[in-house]
Amino acid sequence: MAGSSVTDETKQALSQYKYADIAKRDIMNAISQFKDLRPELERFYFGDGTKKNLLNLNGTIPVNYEGNEYNIPIIVWILDTHPYNSPMVYVKPSNNMYIKANRNVDSNGNVNIPYLRDWRYPQSDLLGLIQFLIKVFGEEPPLYSSSVASQQRHQVQSEHLSSVSDERPNISSFPVTGLAPLTTPGLEDIEKRLMRFLKLVRLSRDALQIFFDDIFPEHELQNMLADKKYLIVNGEKRVQKDQIPVLYPG
Known part of the structure; x- marks a missing residue:
């Protein structure tokens, strides 16, 4: 019309x-x-x-x-x-x-x-x-x-980030000579780190075993077993239920 x-x-x-x-x-x-x-x-x-x-x-x-x-x-x-x-x-x-x-x-x-x-x-x-x-x-x-709305949101975000950066030290002014750039580890790197960790755990466990074997020689262990204070279950030494619990490394 x-x-x-x-x-x-x-x-x-x-x-x-x-x-x-x-x-x-x-x-x-x-x-x-x-x-x-x-x-x-x-x-x-x-x-x-x-x-x-x-x-x-x-x-x-x-x-x-x-x-x-x-x-x-x-x-x-x-x-x-x-x-x-x-x-x-x-x-x-x-x-x-x-x-x-x-x-x-x-x-x-x-x-x-x-x-x-x-x-x-x-x-x-x-x-x-x-x-x-x-x-x-x-x-x-x-x-x-x-x-206009997008520009306003961008401006608000920029002002917020600017105010936050003012409250934090400017890391760009710090000396970084000799430092490698920070990167996010990949899956292969994570797997390698995990394997190294597990290896350390196994080594630590073996070291503890040697340590306690030195404290409790084999003949003392046999005497303890003869007193029926301990049972061997799946290769582990465990206290009988009717005995007073005793801390013993497995």
Whole structure:
């Protein structure tokens, strides 16, 4: 639909409005000033589950933010009791945008501003509403592009890493002559280290065995066994259950 004209579909939809002439005039006045908005007839679903075919103004409005102009996509739903009941306004982020919730817009894109809360005809109309939206969106933009969001996250991460590095010594300033670079050991290296460890364990066990063999010669061991204080189970010396436990290396 052309931005500054009312089609037959719109005229037919307006015939279902209680104040069709006033609503038509209000719509024409708004789209004549903001030509990127176009009237459309679509089905609106209310919070209680009911649905109704309503007119809306769908498109973008120019918003100046920090010296740059941005086209903010919105949709203004016009009730069939317009202009005696306030419209419903939503921001409509595209695929490369996300909603920045603030005091004027919630996370679902629903716009809640004083102009809507204080709506009263004839002091309030669609043109005044759009002008108010441009003002508040210029103060607090409701949408950001994904590239801006990514840059902001990167900046926050960089600032965090910078603050952490400031609290730690700068290892790059330490002398590192003769030190090998730190690397993550591979599987083959890990296996070699494990084999060396097991070999050391076996050597330690053999050394302990020789040590205790020197303390308890074989004839003393045979005497202990003759007293039936010990049993040999799977080659290990163990105390009989009816004897007082005695620490003895196995």
